[in-house]
Amino acid sequence: MRRMTNKTLRTGAAKVLAAAGLMVIMAAVSGGCQKYEKIEPSTVGESADGSREKTQEGVQGADGEEGAQPVAQSSEMKADVTKETAPEMEARDEVVYINASDVNVRKGPASNAEVVTKLARGTELKRTGYSQSWSKVFYKDQVCYVSSQYLTTAKPAQETAAASGGAVAQAGEIGLDPSWKYADYSKINSGKAVLYKAEGTNRKNKVVCVNAGHGTSGGSSVKTQCHPDGTPKVTGGSTAAGATTAVAVSSGMEFADGTAEAKVTLAMAKILKDKLLARGFDVLMIRESDDVQLDNIARTVLANNRADCHIALHWDSSTSDKGAFYMSVPNIASYRGMEPVASHWQEHHALGDNLIAGLRGVGVKIFSDGKMEMDLTQTSYSTVPSVDIELGDKVSDHSAASLDVLGNGLADGVEMFFAN
Ligand SMILES: [Zn+2]
The missing domain is CATH 2.30.30.40 (SH3 Domains)
Structure with missing residues (x-):
């Protein structure tokens, strides 16, 4: 220069x-x-x-x-x-x-x-x-x-040292800061997440992002880039392998009894929030009502910047009652070599493995070895330990009693993750 x-x-x-x-x-x-x-x-x-x-x-x-x-407008259409x-x-x-x-x-x-x-x-x-x-x-x-x-021109207050880790961020609504890394890949981001701080003497000074899957109206008619580097998806799923864009937020599946997945993930998120707060974790809630205008990238970037880990709650669209599992990082060299996946995929697995261990510990049925490889937008943009966990499928019991058990297992898994 x-x-x-x-x-x-x-x-x-x-x-x-x-x-x-x-x-x-x-x-x-x-x-x-x-x-x-x-x-x-x-x-x-x-x-x-x-x-x-x-x-x-x-x-x-x-x-x-x-x-x-504002500089150039219609008179310069050529x-x-x-x-x-x-x-x-x-x-x-x-x-x-x-x-x-x-x-x-x-x-x-x-x-x-x-x-x-x-x-x-x-x-x-x-x-x-x-x-x-x-x-x-x-x-x-x-x-x-x-x-x-x-x-x-006014000298701003110093950003606290731990703000990037989220632990000392102020409780309350948190919107997507457009200056955050990857924020500009998001297309739907007018909504706000809410940070809750644990009270009491058992504070862990860790923020868990609890992301109730789906629940963004209009989210399935907008597309976002699958990978920050523009490369195509390496596995199939709701978006085919080879695609470079995917729906910003899908609407989710419907349980066999007609209940929308998004309703159940929301109920699950609220239960998990309470359990984590009681155990001394701060909680960043991505969604607390039927709709939040935050796409998967916005949710991920919020977690990256204001949480120490990110758990997206889902139920799978199969009908075999196959049990819980998390979406693991595909063992494909190009994908595991792509940032930010390259620097973080092992911690995603550590989080996922601990959550599955927690669920197993409270008697939740686990699918196979508890994981399935999937190239997800969430994983592709995550810079903190981050998983999509599928807590069952379309025919799984999603009664309040079952969600309570799942919440205990997930909270146990979070404790194990941070203890390790
Ligand atoms: Zn889902």
């Missing part, structure tokens, strides 16, 4: 989507150190496989891509128009602070500009230019850009 001299402003392209969904190319005058490549229209926008290009109504990325939107419309920057000379976690510092004022580094909340920077979308700052004596929404 070169120090900016002055008059040699370079032009660059930032991608924007006009209201009608058509693409325009906007040239941004960058004071930065990188020469931009023009973006070809075919590479802009929502790609067929639902990869992570942003749409106007889409998910906000870590730099607040929306900031670029996709190949390159226009010298830089974001107007007001000169500033002030100290600003990063006001979110892991905020991107970029070489240019565009969401596709190269990321120089990520800065933590509270980092101090000198700002020399400001627009509503982008701010020009000095980072290590170099001119760089940060989305203006992640800067504040």
